[in-house]
Amino acid sequence: MKTVLLRFAANESGATAIEYGMLASLVGCGIIVAATTLGTDISTFFTTVGTKLAGTVVP
Structure with missing residues (x-):
């Protein structure tokens, strides 16, 4: 029983999986943080471009 407990204590494979x-x-x-930030910036950019394009007259 003692050897089983010593082997269990020395086994580090579980710690590696947790890491x-x-x-x-x-x-x-x-x-997630990067996608949220970029999504907001991209949305703002396209809104700005759309607003500027709406003000121009295409001949």
Whole structure:
């Protein structure tokens, strides 16, 4: 029983999986923040362009 507990305590594969999971969640949060920011900026840009184009007369 003692050897089983010692092997379990020495096993680091679970810790590695948790680290990869935390890294993936951090990357996901970064992607969400970037997409939200860029989406707002792109929307504002196209609104501005559309407004300027609406004021011009095409012959």
